[in-house]
Amino acid sequence: MNYKFNWSVLWTGESGQWLLSGLITTLELSIAAWLIAMALGIVSGALRTVRFWPLRAAATFYVEFFRNVPLLVWMFFWYFAVPPLLPQAIEDWLLAHGLEFWAAVVALGVYSGARFSEVLRSGIQAIPRTQLEASVASGLTTFQAYRYVILPVALRLIIPPGTNESLNLLKNSSVALTISVAELTFQTRQIETYTAKAIEALTAGTVIYLVLCVSIASLMSWVERRTAIPGLITGGGRRRR
Amino acid sequence: MRRSIGFVMVLALLAVGFAPALAQQKSTLDKINETGTLTIGTRTGSPPFGYVNAKNEWVGFSIDLVDELIRPALEKKLGKPIKVEKKESTPPTRIPLLSSGAVDLVAETMTDTRTRRDSVDFTLTYFVTGAQFLVKKGSPIKGIKNIDGKRVAAQQGSTNARIIREKAPKAILREFPDQPAAFQALAQGQVDAYTNDGIQLAGLKAKSPNPALWEIVGDFYSYEPYGMALRKGDTDFRNVVNAGLMDGIESGKFFEIYEKWFGPKSELPYPMTPQARSFMLLQVVPK
Numbered sequence: 001m002n003y004k005f006n007w008s009v010l011w012t013g014e015s016g017q018w019l020l021s022g023l024i025t026t027l028e029l030s031i032a033a034w035l036i037a038m039a040l041g042i043v044s045g046a047l048r049t050v051r052f053w054p055l056r057a058a059a060t061f062y063v064e065f066f067r068n069v070p071l072l073v074w075m076f077f078w079y080f081a082v083p084p085l086l087p088q089a090i091e092d093w094l095l096a097h098g099l100e101f102w103a104a105v106v107a108l109g110v111y112s113g114a115r116f117s118e119v120l121r122s123g124i125q126a127i128p129r130t131q132l133e134a135s136v137a138s139g140l141t142t143f144q145a146y147r148y149v150i151l152p153v154a155l156r157l158i159i160p161p162g163t164n165e166s167l168n169l170l171k172n173s174s175v176a177l178t179i180s181v182a183e184l185t186f187q188t189r190q191i192e193t194y195t196a197k198a199i200e201a202l203t204a205g206t207v208i209y210l211v212l213c214v215s216i217a218s219l220m221s222w223v224e225r226r227t228a229i230p231g232l233i234t235g236g237g238r239r240r241r
Numbered sequence: 242m243r244r245s246i247g248f249v250m251v252l253a254l255l256a257v258g259f260a261p262a263l264a265q266q267k268s269t270l271d272k273i274n275e276t277g278t279l280t281i282g283t284r285t286g287s288p289p290f291g292y293v294n295a296k297n298e299w300v301g302f303s304i305d306l307v308d309e310l311i312r313p314a315l316e317k318k319l320g321k322p323i324k325v326e327k328k329e330s331t332p333p334t335r336i337p338l339l340s341s342g343a344v345d346l347v348a349e350t351m352t353d354t355r356t357r358r359d360s361v362d363f364t365l366t367y368f369v370t371g372a373q374f375l376v377k378k379g380s381p382i383k384g385i386k387n388i389d390g391k392r393v394a395a396q397q398g399s400t401n402a403r404i405i406r407e408k409a410p411k412a413i414l415r416e417f418p419d420q421p422a423a424f425q426a427l428a429q430g431q432v433d434a435y436t437n438d439g440i441q442l443a444g445l446k447a448k449s450p451n452p453a454l455w456e457i458v459g460d461f462y463s464y465e466p467y468g469m470a471l472r473k474g475d476t477d478f479r480n481v482v483n484a485g486l487m488d489g490i491e492s493g494k495f496f497e498i499y500e501k502w503f504g505p506k507s508e509l510p511y512p513m514t515p516q517a518r519s520f521m522l523l524q525v526v527p528k
Contacts, residue, residue: 004473009429018391076422080429095392099431100415177397178422180415187398189333193398196360 022187029104029183032168036109037116037169042155044113045120046146059117066114071175074111079103079179096102104176112169118159122137123154156227163220167213172238184208243448269345269471269478274319280488281307281328282344286420288444289502289509290350290368290467299327302502303348303469305368306486309345309498314485316338322450331419332398336360339472346469346482350441352400359400362479363468365486365524367495369517372401374437377454383432384459393421394432401436404463420445438465440511447509487525495521 009015026201033141040062045119047059066074078099083091111241135145181189188205192198242291273279283304284291291301308325315323330338330347338344339361353363374393376382382391389408389411403413415432424445427435435442439457446455471479491493495514496506503511513521 004359076425079431080425084429085432097433178418180397180417180426182416186416189398192333192336194356195334196354196357198360200335201342202337207501230451 005200006195007200009191009197009200011201013194013196015191015201015204017205018187019184019204019208022184022190023212025182026173026184027091027175028171029101029108029176029181032105033108033112033173034166034169037106037112037156037165040110040113040149041120043114045117046124046151048117048121049124049140063114063117066111067118069111071107071111071172074107074136075175075179076087077105078107082183100176100179100181102177102179104181108169110174112165112172116162116165116170119158119165122161123158124150126157127153152234156229157232159220159224159227163217163224166220167216170213170216171209177206259295268495269475270319270481272342273315273323273345273478274321275384276497277321278324278326279307279312279315279346280326280328280334280344282328282338282347282349284331284349284420285329287310287350287441288448289507290444291443291451292347292444292448302368302469302498303350305467305498305501306489306495307346307348310489310494311482314481318481325429333418339470342472345478347472348469350438350467351470353414354400357470360473360476361470362468362473364479364482366466366468366520367486368440368467369520370438370440370465371397371465372404372436372465373442373457373459373461374434375424375442376456377427377459378456380456380458382458385409388434391434393433394426394435396420396423396437400463400465402437408462422462424449432475443511444509448504454524489508490521 010019044059044062044102046056048063050056061236067170073152082103083094083099086094087113103236131153134151135149136142140148173183176183176188177186180186191204247310260500267305281304283299283301285293287297289301290303291299293299304327312323312325328338328344330344330349332351335344335347335349335351336357337522339347347361352358355364355370357363374384374388377515382388385408388409390406392413392415393405393409394415394417395405397418402414402416415426417426420437420441422436423432426432437445439461442457446452446457449455459469469482486495489498496518499513502509503509503513505512
């Protein structure tokens with residue numbers, strides 16, 4: 001082995017500061033994208049189960065179009081192709097206010113929303129159709145039935161796969177470095193640039209992602225246990241305790 | 242449950258930290274002798290050093306130096322034919338590729354720096370250039386002095402980005418993983434200028450759909466001597482590679498290859514300055 005490890009590059013110079021700012025950008029990007037993904041995912045996931053076919057078709061189009069193109073392509077699309085289509089004033093404003101960050105948020109949010117939509121649809125379809133019928137029979141409109149009965153149950157059912165998608169989103173945020181967003185992976189490469197110590201820098205990045213994802217997973221498994229509905233599939237989590 | 246998470250994390254750390262240590266044990270010459278292959282890391286989008294041309298061939302000045310000077314030297318040393326295999330490397334990946342043993346030699350557009358010499362070894366310098374800016378014709382940007390507040394693209398992991406950050410901290414630096422993405426950002430107007438080594442900008446300009454649209458501006462604001470990188474401490478292999486380059490410079494073959502890529506009839510005329518020529522000759526030590 002001709003490679004000399006020098007772990008001190010991670011805490012000398014500006015490395016710590018870079019990693020921290022990268023972590024913050026990754027979190028900001030992921031949280032903003034997650035909110036978009038949840039909103040789009042809930043709406044389109046619910047619409048894919050309604051009777052009225054034009055709404056179902058629109059939701060299906062959204063899901064199939066956005067989930068079947070690689071995220072990298074979406075990053076380039078929102079960064080390179082969309083801004084020139086906007087009015088000049090908006091484009092200038094975006095260029096002055098972190099266009100790459102917002103392009104990455106939209107790219108990641110819309111892409112993950114399509115994936116999340118499928119998770120939610122599976123949750124809704126796991127609920128017996130009779131529940132919707134009973135809700136409507138009790139005088140609720142279809143919207144109210146979804147809002148007060150179907151969605152609250154479905155969202156609890158999908159916590160495990162939903163967590164999975166959320167962790168994917170967090171890790172996928174690293175693709176944003178291709179459009180020059182200075183997130184965590186970008187900053188680990190930055191350390192490499194200054195110190196030529198790539199393996200140390202990559203290890204630091206790996207550890208941070210790992211700790212972040214394991215913490216979120218643990219938190220969500222706690223949420224899952226707390227919100228489990230006895231008698232539905234999440235009951236398995238309760239018994240294990 | 243909790244214990245198993247800890248166990249997995251420790252395993253992952255070990256894998257990340259020590260995989261390269263296990264991968265590379267024997268010397269590069271032995272490895273090349275066994276496999277009959279010299280694996281190099283080079284570029285696909287950095288004309289004329291390493292790029293894919295219109296005929297879809299992976300060619301370039303750096304690649305020719307390996308093929309025509311270093312390969313013969315290796316064949317002479319090992320007494321058998323050696324094949325050159327190319328893999329793509331970029332600024333962020335080239336040192337890891339080398340350290341992990343995925344490639345044996347990085348021959349692209351890599352600047353030899355003192356920091357990098359802590360991690361890898363370098364061959365002789367085979368090209369000298371300096372950083373400039375590529376802008377749309379008529380741009381107000383004329384050099385490093387007036388990029389304050391302007392959006393400037395650079396290649397991530399390059400020496401240029403680092404120098405811009407130090408010398409022009411008020412510039413808004415945008416770093417892209419490779420040259421095509423950075424040029425795309427310039428072409429779309431996402432950035433006002435793209436900085437890279439002058440010769441690479443010239444290559445990019447010449448290969449762009451409409452070269453007249455672009456202008457290379459500014460004096461060299463950095464010194465960028467290109468060397469090929471090898472794994473650290475692999476002296477025997479480095480000697481063979483350097484001997485190949487020296488033989489080429491001495492015999493004039495090096496200058497023929499230079500003429501092919503940068504001569505008056507090439508796509509990118511870039512005459513070698515007398516200083517650069519004597520610098521090349523002075524690097525050659527006696528037999």
